[in-house]
Amino acid sequence: MVLVDLGTGALVAEPEEPATVLEPSADHDALATAAGGNAGPVAILFPTFADGRGFSLARILRDRLGFAGEIRAVGSLIPDQSQFLLRSGFDTAEIADRDAAETWRKTLSLIGRSYQPSARNPLPLRWNASSEAAVELGRALAATDDLIERIKLTAEHIEGRVAFSTSAGLEDQVILQAIAKSGVVKAGADFDIFTLDTGRLFPEVLETIELSELRYRIRIRLVSPDAREVEELVSRDGVFGFRQSIDNRKSCCEIRKVRPLNRALEGAQGWIAGLRREQSQARADVPMAEWDAERGLIKINPLADWSDERLNDYIDANGVVVNPLHAQGFVSIGCAPCTRAIEPGEDPRAGRWWWESEDRKECGLHVAGSETSAESVAQGEKAA
Amino acid sequence: MYRYDEFDHAFVNERVAEFRDQVARRLSGELTEEQFRPLRLRNGLYLQLHAYMLRIAIPYGQLSPRQLRQLAMIGRRWDRGYGHFTTRQNLQFNWIKLVDVPDVLAALAEVEMHCIQTSGNCVRNVTSDPYAAAANDELEDPRVWCEILRQWSTLHPEFNWLPRKFKIAVSGAAEDRAATAFHDIGLRLVRGPNGENGFRVLVGGGMGRTPYVGQVIREFLPKEHLLSYVDSILRVYNLHGRRDNIYKARIKILVNAMGIDKFREEVEADWNATNKAAIDLPEDELRRIASYFAPPELPEQAPRDEALAARRESDPRFANWYRNNVLPHRVPGYASVVVSLKEPGRTPGDASSDAMDFVADLAERFGHNEVRVNYTQNLVLPHAALADVPAIYDALAGAGLATGNNELLGDMICCPGLDYCNLANARSIPIAKEIAKKFEDPERQTEIGKIRVNMSGCINACGHHHSGNIGILGVDKKGTELYQITLGGSPKDDASVGKIIGPGFRAENVPEAIDTIVDTYVENRREGENFLDTWRRVGPAPFKEALYGAR
Amino acid sequence: MPSVVTANRLNDGIVVYLAPKGAWTESIADAARAETDDELKVLESAAEIAVQDRIVVGVYPMPIEIKEDGTVDPISVRERIRASHRTTLTEDWYDVPL
Known part of the structure; x- marks a missing residue:
């Protein structure tokens, strides 16, 4: 079996057997059963490439039944359908042989924009208009050096709710203060400021949050994971199960951070985060504003171009409330069991999941690749 | 008129690049003809009788002078200096070379035109009233909705591999000048119960082998829900339309097999389960598109010159x-x-x-x-x-463009027929020409008055013969072209399908038969009647008698 | 019934006929004729190779009539129109007996 990942165009190394294979004539009950199954891939059969029923089935699975697992297209398909598949909600497609893989990969990048909503783009017509809006906001942000001005620009450019997820780290504390100082919330902007309370936070983090609330007169919401999911996780993997394998660690992050975050971001039009290019190799290209197609919002990194030095100077000069852990050598602070202090000169994220290798250290909140960044859209246009 | 922004330009250019790649893959052998066919069809490229034919979309029939000149240029440079305007408001070139098509598409893209989905089992060019924003009986400009539907249906991820082709027409005036009742979905802008405009939605109309007049699926649909409602109709069709028999694959067959009430139930159930907000157009996007259709500034002038x-x-x-x-x-x-x-x-x-x-x-x-x-x-x-x-x-x-026969007998609708078309069974162009000669005298045409004569060279009915007051259908009978005549069709608000009047005629006898039918009508009509009035009053008998009585 | 093999050229779609020695011609007069089923099979397999070589598409055999003077006429109206390569803008086009 040769399987193409429609998101990346790459071949899937070790494809799982599908849990269900749906005929194109599958009725609603069959779909509901498949969607409720235990998370194995659901395959949808295309008897001929011209039989387009499978596209509707995938869309019902995704949009109506909320199926979040892998949807796989199997049967007779042609590479020129790759984007239709992807946008209808398929993740993978079974292809005839390895030789065809290159064509599949190529067709996935041929048309980079679409007019209508789809499983990938929850916005109405011309979602790329939003992507262009991200480019525009990115330009506007880059044009000013003043952080408070950047917050104001964000409030102006984004009509709906703007989410700000703070971890109470240095960057987030700087942004939080800037939001408070900018007065945008008082002026009526819809800002939703929250922390992901994973249940394993350092007490110092919670202290910092409370102090900030008092100092800046601003409310910070605590977003909790689904209690049932946490219980199931812990009973399956154990209290510190995340130390046993990367997969375990990732499902822990998924349940305690990623899903609560996604719930909190639902319906938001913008999402402010404290990513900086200097933080790590993986974040070296972080744009000031980018279109997150998966979540259907613009992600803003107002500190993207700030150096460590600038950050520290700003904190000193403006009396930003900081987490006392920083003084003990903690730099990037996540959950307590998965964060340690680092030595001077170590990579700032070296203290996270220190038992894992460098290139995998993302919790999943800020994964690049599936997103259409402002830069990649701009490059795509040039290439076309 | 609608102007492409950066998004549309980039989109169409990407599409040209995609087709360039597909043509290259066909020519290099990477794609077989069977695999290439659906791809070229989605770009309006057919292989016809003599050569490739390229069908260019003219959304809702609207052209700027710049676009029309570019079409003229394409005709000169890559074809034989002429094109054919079709009954779906498109333009067809008949002698385009496959190797030139990517360049032709690029030339079209320069003037904001394309051939996307002018063929294939997908949503085709959305058609409309040619007098939109000009007619004095208009409730609301239908072009705005056509453009919204055009964008929404363009490379729709879910609805590009339907059981069969899908045609939508929108009319915004009191008189239906877009034949909405003969479309897979016909949309009529109407005034709603609270004085706001919305759509009366017809579904399952069509011509071809099995002609049907569309049936009302919804008397009044609030405008803002157009896309989500059309989305649900298409989903029910995509999932349940027949795929085992190409002749029974259109939505009209499904609607009539299920019955309109059951079909409506399915659509409404799907629609109720739809997250409408995710599909329907937001207010400001609607306003953005509508702003392109502001009518030109026309300072009022004296009504009489x-x-x-x-x-x-x-x-x-x-x-x-x-x-x-x-x-x-x-x-x-x-x-x-x-x-x-x-x-x-x-x-x-x-x-x-x-x-x-x-x-x-x-x-x-x-x-x-x-x-x-x-x-x-x-x-x-x-x-x-x-x-x-x-x-x-x-x-x-x-320039030979001032023939004063609009809506008269000489204003025949005629498909290309066997002179060009691979599907045709009989020629239609020479018959149309012979009929035109027979009725060349403008005074005679004036005396006859408004009458719609339509001719198709095969059962697929591109010449809309079913909806002609007089319809002519070319068939192949044991190697000879034979022409069946139907009477009593209408594409307008009183939409109806014409009925076959009797045995067919050989080509050379068709003009005479039309002459006989017209004379019978004129003899029988009462003051103020049009052809349909007379036909509906007197029935087929006098026409049969006149045509076949002597036999 | 005598037959020829016809197709459309891949590059430009123009109507062509299989000629002797595997060549393709726009003129039906130059087409290779098959008098028997076996001869037709030979033509068809040559045409199949041309399909694979991407020279032509839509190959099919077509019955013809060989007239007394040795010239060839297609049997059906459709094929007579194809063989004539005609456009409706040709002035005399419907005066041609079809």
Whole structure:
């Protein structure tokens, strides 16, 4: 079996057997059963490439039944359908042989924009208009050096709710203060400021949050994971199960951070985060504003171009409330069991999941690749 | 008119690049003809009888002079200097080379045009009233909704591999000039219970092998839900339409097999389960699109022009043309002018590159830069000042484009037939020409009055024969072309499918048969009746008697 | 019934006929004729190779009539129109007996 990942165009190394294979004539009950199954891939059969029923089935699975697992297209398909598949909600497609893989990969990048909503783009017509809006906001942000001005620009450019997820780290504390100082919330902007309370936070983090609330007169919401999911996780993997394998660690992050975050971001039009290019190799290209197609919002990194030095100077000069852990050598602070202090000169994220290798250290909140960044859209246009 | 922004430009250019790649893969052997066919069809490229044919979408039949000139250029450079306007407001070139198609598409993209989904089992070009924003009986401009549907249906991820092709028409006026009842979905803008506009939605209309008049699936749909409702109709069709038999795959078959009530139930159930907000157009995007369709500034003028009146008195040919080809406009002192592509002896709907350039010039000089294509295969200058009408006439007359037969017998709708088309069973163009010759006398046509004569060269009914007051269908009977005649069809608000009047006629006898039918009508009609009135009153007997009585 | 093999050229779609020695011609007069089923099979397999070589598409055999003077006429109206390569803008086009 040769399987193409429609998101990346790459071949899937070790494809799982599908849990269900749906005929194109599958009725609603069959779909509901498949969607409720235990998370194995659901395959949808295309008897001929011209039989387009499978596209509707995938869309019902995704949009109506909320199926979040892998949807796989199997049967007779042609590479020129790759984007239709992807946008209808398929993740993978079974292809005839390895030789065809290159064509599949190529067709996935041929048309980079679409007019209508789809499983990938929850916005109405011309979602790329939003992507262009991200480019525009990115330009506007880059044009000013003043952080408070950047917050104001964000409030102006984004009509709906703007989410700000703070971890109470240095960057987030700087942004939080800037939001408070900018007065945008008082002026009526819809800002939703929250922390992901994973249940394993350092007490110092919670202290910092409370102090900030008092100092800046601003409310910070605590977003909790689904209690049932946490219980199931812990009973399956154990209290510190995340130390046993990367997969375990990732499902822990998924349940305690990623899903609560996604719930909190639902319906938001913008999402402010404290990513900086200097933080790590993986974040070296972080744009000031980018279109997150998966979540259907613009992600803003107002500190993207700030150096460590600038950050520290700003904190000193403006009396930003900081987490006392920083003084003990903690730099990037996540959950307590998965964060340690680092030595001077170590990579700032070296203290996270220190038992894992460098290139995998993302919790999943800020994964690049599936997103259409402002830069990649701009490059795509040039290439076309 | 709608102007492409960066998004549309980039999108169409990407599509050209994609097709360039597909053509290259076909020529290199990476794609077989079987694999390539659906891809080229989605770009309007057919392999016809003599050569490849390229069908270019003219969304809701609207063209700017710049676009029309580019079409003329394409005709000269890559074809044989002429094109054919179709009953779906498209333009077809008949002699395009496969290797040139990517360049042709690139030339089209330069003027914001494309061939996307002009064929294939997907949502086709959305058609509309050629007099939109000009007619004096209009409730709301239908083009805005056509454009919204165009964007929404373009490369729709879910609905690009339907059981069969899918045609949508929108009309916003009191009179249906878009034949909405003969479309897979017909949309009529109507006034709702609270005085707001919405859509009456028809579904399952169509011609072809099994003609049906569309049935009402929803009497009133709030405008803002158009996309989500159409989405649900298409989903029910995509999942349940027949795929085992190409002749039974259109939505009309599904609607009639299920019954309209059951079909409606399915659609409404799907619609109720739909997250409408995710599909329907947000207010500001609707406003953005609508803003492109602001009608031109037309300062009100005197409703009567003396020079024009005098010309009508003194020049009977002009008077005849004026009576038929100049239509009332919503703004006093203006008119819509029909540019006839129905000169006797010419192929109905054909226009040379020179003619296209010529009409483009006229639209710039007199027509506020707009040209429309009517599904009856004529061109229209929708906004002309009455005072300019004589000058427009003189110009058109010099170019053979001022035949004053709009909506008369000479204004026949005619498909390309066996002279071009791979599907055709019989020729239609030469028959149309012979009929035109028979009725060449304008006085006779005036005496007959408005009448719709439509002809198709095969059962697929591109010439809309089912909806002709007189319909002619070419069939192949044991190697000979034979022509069946149907009477009593109508594409308008009283939409109906014509009935076969009797045995078919050989080609050379068709003009005579039409003559007999027309005479029978004229003899039987009462004061104020049109063909349909008379037909519905007297029934087929006198026509049968006249046609076959002697046998 | 005598037959020829016809197709459309891949590059430009123009109607062509299989000629002797595997060549393709726009003129039906130059087409290779098959008098028997076996001869037709030979032509068809040559045409199949041309399909694979991407020279032509849509190959099919077509019955013809060989007239007394040795010239060839297609039997059906459709094929007579194809063989004539005609456009409706040709002035005399419907005066041609079809």
